[in-house]
Amino acid sequence: MYDVLIIGCGVVGAAAAYALSRYDLRVAVIEKENDVAMGASRANSAIIHAGFDPEEGTLDALLNVRGCAMAEELCRRLDVPYKKNGSLVISFSPEEDAAIDRLYARGVANGVPGLRVVGYDELHEMEPNLTPDARKALYAPSAGIVSPWDYALAMAEVAVRNGTGLFLETEVTGAKKSEEGWIIRTNRGDLEARYVVNCAGVHSGEVHDMACPHTFDIIPCKGQYFLLDKSEGAKFTHTLFQCPSKVGKGVLVSPTVHGNLIVGPDAVNVPDPDDTSTTAQQLAFIKRAAAKTTSAVDYRAQIRNFAGVRANNSAGGFIISFGEKGWLDAAGIKSPGLTAAPAIGEYLAELLEKDGLALNPRAGFVDGRKVVRFKELSSEEKNSLIARDPRYGRVICRCETVTEGEIVASTRTEIPARTVDGVKRRTNAGMGRCQGGFCGPRVVEILARESGVEMKDVLKDKTGSYILSEKL
Amino acid sequence: MRDLIIIGGGPAGLAAAYAAYEKGVRDILIIERDAKLGGILNQCIHNGFGLHRFGEELSGPEYAGRYIAMLKDTGVEVYSDTMVLELRPDRTVCAVSAARGYVELQAKAIVLAMGCRERTRGAISIPGKRPSGVFTAGAAQRYLNMEGWLCGKRVVILGSGDIGLIMARRMTLEGAKVLACVEVMPYSGGLNRNIVQCLHDFDIPLYLSHTVTDIRGDKRLTGVTVMKVDDRRMPIPGTEMDFDCDTLLLSVGLIPENELTRQAGITISKTNGPVVFDNMETSLPGVFACGNVVHVHDLVDFVSEEAARAGSAAADRIFGKLPGESAVSVLTGNAVSYTVPQYIRDSENEKAVSVSFRVNKVMENVTIEVQGKEKTLCSYKRAHMAPGEMEKIVIPRVLLKNETAVTVAIKE
Numbered sequence: 001m002y003d004v005l006i007i008g009c010g011v012v013g014a015a016a017a018y019a020l021s022r023y024d025l026r027v028a029v030i031e032k033e034n035d036v037a038m039g040a041s042r043a044n045s046a047i048i049h050a051g052f053d054p055e056e057g058t059l060d061a062l063l064n065v066r067g068c069a070m071a072e073e074l075c076r077r078l079d080v081p082y083k084k085n086g087s088l089v090i091s092f093s094p095e096e097d098a099a100i101d102r103l104y105a106r107g108v109a110n111g112v113p114g115l116r117v118v119g120y121d122e123l124h125e126m127e128p129n130l131t132p133d134a135r136k137a138l139y140a141p142s143a144g145i146v147s148p149w150d151y152a153l154a155m156a157e158v159a160v161r162n163g164t165g166l167f168l169e170t171e172v173t174g175a176k177k178s179e180e181g182w183i184i185r186t187n188r189g190d191l192e193a194r195y196v197v198n199c200a201g202v203h204s205g206e207v208h209d210m211a212c213p214h215t216f217d218i219i220p221c222k223g224q225y226f227l228l229d230k231s232e233g234a235k236f237t238h239t240l241f242q243c244p245s246k247v248g249k250g251v252l253v254s255p256t257v258h259g260n261l262i263v264g265p266d267a268v269n270v271p272d273p274d275d276t277s278t279t280a281q282q283l284a285f286i287k288r289a290a291a292k293t294t295s296a297v298d299y300r301a302q303i304r305n306f307a308g309v310r311a312n313n314s315a316g317g318f319i320i321s322f323g324e325k326g327w328l329d330a331a332g333i334k335s336p337g338l339t340a341a342p343a344i345g346e347y348l349a350e351l352l353e354k355d356g357l358a359l360n361p362r363a364g365f366v367d368g369r370k371v372v373r374f375k376e377l378s379s380e381e382k383n384s385l386i387a388r389d390p391r392y393g394r395v396i397c398r399c400e401t402v403t404e405g406e407i408v409a410s411t412r413t414e415i416p417a418r419t420v421d422g423v424k425r426r427t428n429a430g431m432g433r434c435q436g437g438f439c440g441p442r443v444v445e446i447l448a449r450e451s452g453v454e455m456k457d458v459l460k461d462k463t464g465s466y467i468l469s470e471k472l
Numbered sequence: 473m474r475d476l477i478i479i480g481g482g483p484a485g486l487a488a489a490y491a492a493y494e495k496g497v498r499d500i501l502i503i504e505r506d507a508k509l510g511g512i513l514n515q516c517i518h519n520g521f522g523l524h525r526f527g528e529e530l531s532g533p534e535y536a537g538r539y540i541a542m543l544k545d546t547g548v549e550v551y552s553d554t555m556v557l558e559l560r561p562d563r564t565v566c567a568v569s570a571a572r573g574y575v576e577l578q579a580k581a582i583v584l585a586m587g588c589r590e591r592t593r594g595a596i597s598i599p600g601k602r603p604s605g606v607f608t609a610g611a612a613q614r615y616l617n618m619e620g621w622l623c624g625k626r627v628v629i630l631g632s633g634d635i636g637l638i639m640a641r642r643m644t645l646e647g648a649k650v651l652a653c654v655e656v657m658p659y660s661g662g663l664n665r666n667i668v669q670c671l672h673d674f675d676i677p678l679y680l681s682h683t684v685t686d687i688r689g690d691k692r693l694t695g696v697t698v699m700k701v702d703d704r705r706m707p708i709p710g711t712e713m714d715f716d717c718d719t720l721l722l723s724v725g726l727i728p729e730n731e732l733t734r735q736a737g738i739t740i741s742k743t744n745g746p747v748v749f750d751n752m753e754t755s756l757p758g759v760f761a762c763g764n765v766v767h768v769h770d771l772v773d774f775v776s777e778e779a780a781r782a783g784s785a786a787a788d789r790i791f792g793k794l795p796g797e798s799a800v801s802v803l804t805g806n807a808v809s810y811t812v813p814q815y816i817r818d819s820e821n822e823k824a825v826s827v828s829f830r831v832n833k834v835m836e837n838v839t840i841e842v843q844g845k846e847k848t849l850c851s852y853k854r855a856h857m858a859p860g861e862m863e864k865i866v867i868p869r870v871l872l873k874n875e876t877a878v879t880v881a882i883k884e
Contacts, residue, residue, distance in 0.1 A: 227594070278599045280685065280707075304594035306602065379566075382574040393570035395555035398505065399731075435592040437608045441615055455621060460604035464691030467604050468621040469718070472646060 002026045002165075003357065005184055005193035007172055007207055010041040011152035012333050013199035015345030018155035021162040022367075023349070023359040028165030028193075029156070030172065030186060034463050035422050036415060037152035039201045041338070042425065043276060043308025045225075045265065046148045046256055047239055049336040050087060050140035052107025052115065060317040061110045064336045066343035068142055069113075074342055078154035078369045080147055081257040087143035087239040088118070088127065090134045092292060096243040100138050103243075107140065114141040129235045129296035143239055145257045148338050149425040153415060154369050155342070160414040162365050167191075169463060172200075175211035181326045182211065195352055197328045202273035202311045204319075204331035212323030217314040218332060220273040222307050223265025224282050229301040229433050232261035240293050251289045253297070258428065263290045263297065270309065278305045303433055310334045320347065328352065372409060375401040396446070397439040399432025407443060411450040418451060420444060421461040444468070473578050475499035475790050477565050478783075479556050479732065480585035482511020484763025486539035487776040488583045491783030493546045497790055500548045501577070503567055505555045510536030511587055512610070513772065515617045518638055520665070524773035535772060559584075559736040563758055581786040584733060584746070584754070584761040585779065588768055590635070591725040598630070600687030603694070609635040609723040613642070622646050624719025628696050629653045630684045632660040632667070632860075634770065636723020641670035643721075650676045651715050654698050656683040656705055659834045661725070661860045663770055683707065684720065693718050726768045733761070743767040743810045750816040750825045751785035751795060752778065760786050767812050767828065770862050774828070778812075795819065800872050805843065805881025807831045809859070816872060824866045829880055834858045839883040842867055844875045857882070 004020055006013045009031035020027045031038070051065035075082035091100045100117060107115045118139045124130060126139075160166050167188065174185035181194035200207040205218035233255040242250025249267065256262050266282050266289075283305060290297065313319060313332030318340070323329050328351060330344055337344075353359045374392055377385065385405070386393040392405030410417040410426035417423045420430065420443050429443055430436030436443070444467060448455045456468040476497050478485045481504030489500050508514065513521070516532025523529060526538060554569035564578045590608035607615075607623055613635060615621045625648050629636045632655040640650045653671055658681050660667050671678050679698065685707050686697035700711035728745040730738075739755040741747040745766035746754040752762050762782035763775040788794075796818030802811045811829040819825075840852040840863070849871040857863065865880070872878065 274690070277601045277687075278597075280597070280599045283597055283599065300595075302595060302597065303592075305597055305599070379574050379576075382568065386568070386570065386573040390570035393568055393573055394553060395505065395557075395568060398555065401555075401557060433592075433595075434589045435594050437590050437592060437611050440611055441619065445619070455619070461602075462691055465604035466692055467623065468615060469624050470622045470647075472616075472620045472622060 001180070002028050002191065002193035004195045004197060004352065005030065005182070005191055006197045006199055007184070008198070008200040008204070009036040009152070009156055009166065010039050010199065010201050011037060011148065011338055011341040012201070012330050012344055014152040014156040014159070015341040016197050016199055016330065016348050017159035017164045018342070019345035019349045021159040021164050022362055022365050024362045025357070027159070028167060028191065029159070030167045030170040030184070030191070032169065032171035034169050034418065034459070036156045037149040037425070038462070040308045040310060041152045042149040043306050044148055044335070044338055045252060045254065045262060046145055047087070047252070047254065047339070048082070048144035048146050049339045050107065050115070050143040051110050051112045051336070052103050052138065052140060053336065054110065054317070056106055056109040058317050059320060060336070060340070063318065063340040063343040063347060065111050067336070067340040068144070070342045071144055071146065071339070075146060075151070077367060078158065079371045080150045080154045082144055082146045083257050084142065084144040085238055085255065086139060086141045087241060088123065088137040088139055089241040089243055090123070090130070090137045090293060091243045092133050092135060096245060097135060099243050099245070100136060103138050107138070112140060112142060115139070127236060127238060127240065129294050130240070131293065131295055133292065145239060145254060146338070147257050151338070151341070153425065155345070157414040158367060158369060162362060166415060172207055172210065195326050195328060195357060197330060197348055199330045199333070201333065202309050204311060204329065205313070208323055208329055208331055211327050215323065216319055216332060218273065219312040219314065220270050220275070221310040221312040222268050222270045222275060223310060224278050224286060224305065224307040225262055225264030226283070226286065226299070226302050227256070227304045227306065228261040228263070228297065228299070229303055230259045232297055232301050233259045235296050236261065242293060251286050253290055253293050258431065260303065261297065265308070273309055276307045276309060278307050303435060318344070320344065320351070322351070322355070372406060374403045374406055396442050397429035397432065399434050400428040402427045402429040404446060407446050408450055411447065418447070419459045419461055420447065420467070423447065473580060474501055475579060476501070476581050476583065476786055477577060477579040478502045478583040478585055479559070479565065480504065480511065480587060480765070481506070481509040481550060481552070482585060482587050482763070483513055483536065483539070483772045483775045484585035484587065484765070484779040485511070485583065486536065486543065487779035488585055488762055488783030488786070489548050490539060490542050491780035492787045493543070493548060495784050495787030497787045498547060502548060502550045503554050503556055503565065504550060504552045507553050509540055509550060509552070515610070515614050517617045518642070521772050524771065525776050556732060559732040561736050561756060580758065581789045582759045583782050583786055584759065584765050585763050586729045586732065586765045588726040588728045588764040590722070591727055593722060596724055598684055598687060601689055603687070603689035603692050605689065605693030605718050606687065606720045607722070609633070609639045609721045612721050613639055616642060616646065622648060624648060626651060626717040627719040627721060628684070628698070628715050628717045629721045629723060631655060631723035631725070632662050632678065633723035633725060634662040634666050636721055637662045637666040637670040639721055639723070640676050641674060644674050644676070648719070650674070651717055652677050652679055652698065654679045654682045654684060656681070656701055659858060659860070663860060687720065693720060696720055726764065728765050728768065730765060733765070741810065741814060743812065747815070748813045749795065749799065750813045750819070751788070752782035752813070753785060753795070758789055767810065770860070774862065774864070800875050801877040802827060803877055803879040804829070805879040807833060807835065807882040807884070808880050811880050819869065822869065824868050826864055826866050827880060828862055828864045830859055830862055831857045831882060832859055835882060835884060840865055841881050841883050843879045843881060844871070849875070849878060
C-alpha cells in the first residue's frame with residue numbers, strides 16, 4: 001500500500017516524485033518505458049520559458065513563472081546543465097510590433113521579472129546574425145536553456161535515493177477504486193495506493209479515463225526539429241522566438257545548453273500520440289520558417305532531426321485537479337510544461353496536503369546531486385581524477401570528450417543507464433557530430449560488461465530496440 | 473620541446489613517421505586514440521590494399537603491419553589509447569590517457585593524420601522513425617570484423633561509397649540478405665572494381681538516382697521506402713518501393729575530421745580539410761597534414777604517398793630547411809571539385825609536383841589541362857573520369873616558373 005502512486009516518469013512525474021520525496025511517505029512511480037524521460041521530456045525545445053505566453057491569471061501562467069524562477073537554483077543543486085541566456089520574441093512587421101507590446105504587458109501582469117522591449121539597434125547588437133527584417137523584440141532575461149532529460153532524471157534520481165520506488169517497463173492497464181484508495185492494474189501486477197497522480201503526458205487522457213468520467217481529450221501535436229553542430233550554436237546567444245501571429249506561432253532558433261543549435265518546432269496534430277517520425281515536408285517548412293529569423297544557419301552542419309509530441313488538450317491549459325476522490329490529474333501538460341514542472345511538483349504536493357495527506361518531513365532526506373563531467377574539469381582536476389580512476393583517462397566519445405569513467409559512473413547511479421541512448425542522455429556520449437558512429441560499439445561493450453549481459457542484449461533505446469543480431 | 477608529434481597512428485601517421493625517420497628525425501612521437509596502431513585499416517579485413525605501394529594485394533591489417541614492422545627498432549615512440557583534446561597555435565598538443573593522465577607537449581613540427589568520419593543519418597536528414605538498426609557502414613564493419621557480431625539479417629544499403637559496397641559483400645558472406653544498394657546520384661560513389669566484385673558478383677541490385685525516403689519501426693527497424701529522384705535529387709511521387717529490412721547501412725560520404733585543426737586556427741578548404749602547400753604544410757607553419765584528414769582518398773597507397781611527403785617536409789622544417797616564400801595558387805576549373813595542394817611553393821629538390829583532385833561528373837575521353845596565365849601549360853588524356861575515383865597529375869615545376877596561379881580544368 002503506497003501513500004502516493006505516480007503514473008509516468010517524464011519531467012512532471014519526476015518533479016512530483018522529487019517534491020514528495022521530502023516527506024515521510026511511501027511513494028512509487030511507474031513508467032511504461034525502460035528509462036525515465038522517454039516521451040516529450042526528451043524531445044522538446046529545451047527552453048526555460050520566462051512566462052509571458054500563458055494568459056494572465058491562469059494556473060499555467062502562475063506555474064510557468066514560478067518554475068522559471070526555481071530553475072537556476074534547482075539546476076545548481078541537482079547539477080543539471082542550465083544557462084540563463086535570455087529570450088527574444090522578435091517582430092517582423094508593424095502588426096507584430098503591436099503584438100510584442102501586448103506580450104510585454106501580459107508578461108508584466110504575469111510577474112515576469114526584467115522584461116523590456118528592445119529596439120532595432122540594440123536587438124541587432126545583441127544578436128548580430130538576425131536578418132535585417134527583425135524590427136524589435138521582447139527581451140526576457142529570466143529565460144534559460146536546460147538539458148531537459150537530465151532535469152527529469154536528476155529529480156527522479158534524488159527521489160529514488162530518498163526511498164521513492166521506481167518501476168520501469170510497467171504499464172497501467174486499468175484502475176479500480178479500493179476501500180482506501182485505488183488499485184492500479186499493470187502488466188506486472190496490481191499496486192495499491194491512497195492517492196494516484198496521473199502524469200502520463202500524451203497518454204494522460206487514456207489513463208484518466210480508466211478511473212474517472214471522460215472530461216477532456218488529449219490532442220497530440222507533433223513538433224519536429226533540427227539539431228546542429230556547435231559551429232552553429234556559437235552564432236547565437238539568446239533563444240530567438242518569432243512573434244506569434246495569425247499564421248502561427250513561428251519557429252524558434254536557440255543555442256542549446258550543450259552548445260549546439262536547435263531549430264524548430266512546427267506544430268501538426270497527429271492521431272498517434274507516439275508518432276515521433278520526421279517528414280521531409282515539415283523539415284523543409286521549418287527551414288523556410290526559420291529563415292525569417294536568420295540566414296546564418298549552415299544546415300550542412302546538422303547533426304540530427306527529431307520529433308516530440310505535445311500533450312495539447314481540449315481544456316486549453318494544464319489540467320491539474322482531482323478527477324475522482326484520491327485521483328489527482330497532472331494531465332495535458334504541454335508547453336511550458338518543462339519550465340513549470342518543478343512548480344507543478346510542489347503544487348501537487350500542496351493539493352494532496354489540502355486533501356488530507358500529512359506531509360511530515362522525511363528524516364534523513366538527502367537533496368542534491370553531483371555529476372563528474374571530465375570535459376569541464378581543469379587540467380589539475382583531470383589529472384587527479386585519472387590518478388584515482390584511470391578509466392577517466394580513456395576517451396570513448398571523441399566528439400563530446402566523454403570518458404569511460406563517466407560512462408561506467410552512469411551505470412551505477414540511482415537510475416542506472418541500461419541502454420546506449422540512456423548512456424547518451426546521462427553522459428552526452430554519442431550526442432555529437434558522428435552520432436555514435438565511433439563510440440557506439442564501445443558503449444555497447446562497456447554496458448554489456450558493467451551490467452553483466454551479452455553484447456546482443458544491450459539495447460539502443462526502448463524495449464525491443466536490439467542492436468546486434470548474431471554472434472559469428 | 474619534442475621534434476615531431478604525429479596525431480593519428482593510422483596509415484597516414486605511420487607513413488609520415490617512417491618518412492621523417494628516413495630523413496633523419498629521431499625524436500618522433502605518434503599519438504593514437506585506439507589501443508593499437510593501424511587506424512581504420514584494422515577493421516578492413518578484405519584485400520586490395522598495397523597494389524601500388526608494395527606491388528601485392530594485402531588486407532588492411534597486413535598493410536598496416538608492413539608499416540608497423542618498418543617502424544620497429546626506429547625508436548619512434550607511440551602513445552596509444554591516448555586522445556588529443558586540443559592543438560594550440562604554438563604547436564602544443566594537449567592529450568589525455570589512462571596511463572599518463574593529462575599532458576601538454578610542444579613540438580617543432582606536427583603532422584595531422586586524424587583521418588575522417590562517416591556522414592550520418594542526421595547529417596542528410598533521412599525522414600522517418602528513429603529505431604535501432606540504422607548504422608553507418610563503418611560501425612557495422614567494426615562490429616563484424618573486430619567484435620564478431622552481425623548487426624542484422626535483411627539489409628538495405630544507402631550510398632554506394634566503398635565501405636558500403638565492401639559491407640554488402642561482407643554481410644552477404646556472413647549469411648545476411650542484402651536487398652539493395654541505393655545511390656542518390658546517377659553514378660556510383662565507389663570504385664568500379666567494388667561495384668563489380670561486391671554487388672554484381674552477388675546479384676545485389678544497385679538503384680542509381682534513388683534514395684531512402686522513409687524509415688519505419690518503433691523499436692528495431694522494420695522497413696524503408698526507396699524512391700527514384702529527379703535531376704534535383706527530389707523524390708518522384710509514385711516511384712515508392714518498400715523493403716522489409718532490419719538493417720539500413722549508410723555509406724553516404726566521409727568527412728575529414730578537423731576539429732583540432734579548426735581549433736588551432738588553421739585555414740580549412742572546401743574539402744573540409746586544411747588548405748595545404750605542395751609539401752603538405754598547412755596555413756600554420758610547422759603543422760603538416762596528410763591522408764583523409766586533408767581529403768578523402770580511395771586507396772590507402774596514395775594516403776601513404778601523401779603522408780610520406782608530409783613526414784619528409786616536417787623533417788626539413790625540423791632541420792631548418794624552409795620552403796620558398798612565393799607560392800603559385802592552384803585553382804579549380806571546369807568539372808574539377810577541388811585540388812590538393814591548393815598552393816605550390818618553390819622547391820630545390822623536387823623537379824615535379826603531384827596534384828590530386830576529383831571531378832564532379834562522369835566523363836569519357838577528356839583532357840585534363842593545367843592552364844597558366846596565357847596558355848595551357850600541360851595536358852593529360854583520360855579515357856574515363858568519375859567522382860568516385862581520385863585523379864592525380866604530376867606537373868613539372870619548370871612550367872610554373874612565371875605563373876602566380878594555375879587552373880586545373882577538364883576539356884570535354
